[in-house]
Amino acid sequence: MLFVLILMAALWIVGAMLKAPVQARLVMIGALYLGVILIQLTLPEGTELRVATGGSAAPWLLLGVFVALVLGYRTLLRRLRRRIEPAAAAETPAAPRAGFGEVELDRYARHIMLREVGGHGQRKLQGARVLVIGAGGLGSPALLYLAAAGVGTLGVIDDDVVENSNLQRQIIHSDARIGMPKVFSAQQAVAALNPFVTVRPYHRRLTEEIAEPLFADYDLILDGSDNFETRYLANRAAVATGRPLLAAAITQWEGQIGLYHPAAGGPCFQCVFPEAPAPELAPSCAEAGVIAPLPGVLGAMMAVEALKVVTGAGTPLMGRLLIYDALHADTRLLRSARRPDCPVCARVAMLEETAT
DSSP states (O other), rough: OOOHHHHHHHHHHHHHHHTHHHHHHHHOOOOHHHHHHHHHHOOHHHHHHHHHHSSHHHHHHHHHHHHHHHHHHHHHHHHHHHHHHHHHHHSSSSOOOOOOOHHHHHHHHHTTTTTTTTTHHHHHHHOOOEEEEOEEETTTHHHHHHHHHHHSEEEEEEOOBGGGGGTTTTTTTGGGGSSSBHHHHHHHHHHHHHHTTTEEEEEEEEHHHHHHHHTOOSSSEEEOSSSSSHHHHHHHHHHHHHHEEEEEEEEEEEEEEEEOOOOGTOOHHHHHHHHHOOOGGGGHHHOBOOTTTTHHHHHHHHHHHHHHHTOSOOOOOBEEEEEEEEEEEEEEEOOHHHHHHHHHHHHHHHHHHHOO
8 A cells, every 4th residue: 555655646746847737647646546446346355466555445445535525625715715805805995096107197098188087087086986786787898997997996796606698798707707706707807907996896695784884885886786676775775875876777679777866966766766667567688688789888878977977077867867779779868856755765865854
């Protein structure tokens, strides 16, 4: 048995000297191990080769179980570390940076040239903290454009993992990252695009317990979720924390986007959509389908509106709902207003008046 162990060690050392990959070395040692087990199980007891390799399969099987437990434990630790480290980084606020280096000035030169943005607006973008709900069809282009524009801190919350069917439209992900949590896939994509942006990934579902404290740590919320339960939850938390909420939705060939900000005099989401429609009237993309570039169009619109809100440029979509029909190349703009009987923003306004 000692001879075989020495042979295994020699294989490992020679492989290391030849710079063979660890996986290749493990395969060679594994093949030798399986050969020894085969010898112990097939040759008659007392055979010279069987005696030379230990004489019994039992110690080899015990050794195999021990090695498997050690490797399994190490693999589990690595997986836990990969999950914990990004989450811990997400909880740690990024240290604020002041000014721009030469690389950043060159990167954002086209922004700085714009009269409505300029250096002052770009500094606002650098100091801004924007939370994106959902790293799917809408969140993908929104995150990429916000990162490219130089928004200093991007939060992204999503409890889903990348699937093959996502790649038709969710452009922030790649085939190589199938099975990875979407927030970590998005973090990798943003880091590759703009290393000057901090991404705080939250691999979890947005819930009533975490929504308000999470929103309070950001300046602007972008809702790219795909269900009304999350949309109404995001609206309640945004109203309660006084944060502007940019919400968009898509299905098949059509999308819509609006800015909801009662603290600035606009309506909230529930003012415009008092009740969720029946499921058959608002099917998900998985149920009804969606043309691939449509999330890109609406997600890019979300990014544009977010940059306007942060920099103060132009006229935001507050009090207006933009509807885009890609099939017929038609765009409509509808007016919206606060409802005095809204169960969300009217109640919050009443509580604020009582407190003052």
